[in-house]
Amino acid sequence: MSFQSLHFLLFLGVVFALNRCFLQRPDARKNLLLVASYYFYMCWDWRYAGLLLLMSAVNFLAGRRIQESADARGRKRWLAFALAVSLGVLACFKYANFFVDGAVRLVASLGVQADLTVLQLLLPIGISFFTFQSLSYTLDIFRGRARATGSFRDFALFVAFFPTVLSGPITRARQLLPQLEQPLPDSRERLEEGLVLVLRGFVKKMAFADVLAAHLVNPAFAAPADYSPLFLLVAVYAFTFQLYMDLSGYTDIARGVAKLLGFDLPTNFDRPYHATSVSDFWQRWHTSMSGFFRDYLYFGIGGSKHGNVYVNLYVTFVAIGCWHGAGWNFVLYGLIHGSCVCLERWRRGRRAARGLPAEPQGALPRLAALPRLAALLLTFQIIALSRILFRAPDLGSAAAYVAAMLKPVAAGAAPFTAVGLATLLVAVLLHYLPPRLFEHAARGYLRAPAVVQGGAIAGLALALMAFSTGTASFIYFQF
């Protein structure tokens, strides 16, 4: 059941109405949301509901045991158990095919044909997200930052909560579980805010991400050799904005739906292409995921306090790359970003040693903004170009794309469409316009009478029907 489907709208309507009926009955409300969440997940694939349940059970049990254990060894044992099962399941489903393929190639290079297709596993949708979400609970209890919940139902709901189960935002237990205990916040502003978020998410996904994909990104990546370097470069920029519109659109819908049901989820994005360094970018991009790696991996292996900080950074960024998928392209993606962050850290340290500010300042007051602008543009180029690795199916395809970009400028076709270019231009403008303009527009919409609001939603529904490719699921569903 995709967010963009009629089925989801009906499902949401029923859940929303029942949720409001249970305003004064928290137990019934939790039961409703748990059943709804499992139903939602089973609409994608009922076979993997057991996996969701297993992940919930293992981490619930481990969380309880860690909290109850008096000695450090016992706590570590239960943490190891939770990590082994959770990451083992994730590795089995997500990386088994990668290793099997590697093994088959290795054996084939020795002249032996091996048929290991029986091991090909289907990736359960959302596994990277719900695995990390459930693990964050266990890790927080281990570190004494959260207390174990006594209710398995509450924990199962936290793991399977339908707005987040497929693509996040990865929510910490300490953010969501307490909200289950609070009475449902009931205000018109809250519901309207939720509605606006949902609408904004649909617009981002269907009017921007899908159109950019159809007009620029998909053709370029399907056959890069056919196109001119300019078209390929614009397609890379288009993909940069497609990815942002896609995942932040999903996040907006998830947050909006959660808000309609009485929950607050983390924001996940803070205008990422305003970043003036790669380090800055990772504090603005998919923050629920990068925050997970920062808190549980980077700090866990020593951060900047223990061991070699650069090694720790590399390990963290390679892990981030691998989290996105099993492939050397993702490893290289992580290495490039890790290298940039290490370089920036080294440079900041060097400037600090010389008594200089962390970032260069403009020589003249009038030119004060120039270094910042240059840094923003440079960062954007790094992010955009490294995304070739992200979009290409494998390292070879990414290399072919780069090679096609380096051929003579006049070679190849450049089938730009007015729709594609206009969409990219509007996406760029929207990203760099001050957010207060959107807040102003949202306030104006919310002040309008119900008939105008309803008319706008109907118009938007028709427009989205026009834009929707019908074939495009959210990009992060594959992770």
Next chain:
Amino acid sequence: MKRAPGPGRRIGAVVLWAVLFLVAFETALQIRSQLRFGQSVFNLLSGATRYVNDERTGLKLLRPGRVFAGDDVEIRTNSLGLRSPELAPQRLPGSLRVAVVGASTVMGELTRTNDATFPALLGERLRVRYPQRAIEVVNAGISGARIADQLRMLEEIVLPLQPDLVIVYPGFNDFADYCRDVVSTPTPAALREGLPLVSLPNWLLGIEAVRRHTGFLRAAPGRQTLRDPAAVDRQPYRARLERLVATARDAGVTFVLATNARAYRPEQPLDEQMRLSAQARYFNPCFDLPGLNALYDRHNGEILDVGRHFGVPVLPLHERIPGGREYFVDASHFTPAGEHRAADTIFDYLVSRGLTGT
């Protein structure tokens, strides 16, 4: 004291207004369809739909003996459920009975009157050419018919009419199968087994109206095909065609196959191709423009090859009718000029080959 509406009630009012606007939009489209084509959901409600499922033949046929009148299209059906005049109960000596089997292009889905369809125009030309003979041309085209339906049409309706000549223009409906599994399955679970989902009823016009007219938003001229036309298994298509030809051959009837003509061609400007192929891309969303061109050419190749294999004459209609707006309303349906061009081309072919039995 009057109570202020609760937060939930406010959202409910907004959603209700949105639904009302959408219902009003759909109602307007249904009324427009009724006025233009004489077909809408109102036919469904009154039990007077244009099409019926014939229990005897298992075919979808037009409702027999009716007139479906709209401002743009008027369809008169005979007692067989075809867009054709009534046939003489007894064949006269020296008469010529020709049947044209196919789908919406043969039926003339968008053609104003029965007399303006190319089978009817072919009949006119034959009557002028052979004034002494009683000429009957049966339009055995039904919208949406695939080759399997056309075979059944041949067996159950056309052959019992004892035609002298059968022309089959297969159309493109079989291609829809190629996109079914690609489009309906979201990534990444190619083999997912989810619970059943609710979908919109297929009589809704709003979605189709919006999507048909906005194809340019969703597709670009570049390569982005989800399915490689070279990897499409054409064997089932070929097997169905062979069964059709073999059935006609076994019945001893003179048989002509025609290749499928289409509006868009690779030699046209890209914008023109995109506009003309909008309908084809709508029905075959897993192929892009180059992919569709390749797919259609390969299938016409199969038609030519089957004809050669069985020694059946094949009229290369795709070569004889140029693409473009002059001859096509959309990707595959003819304009009035296209209907005339098709009738002329078929007529010339039949006469030059002596297939009219004189």
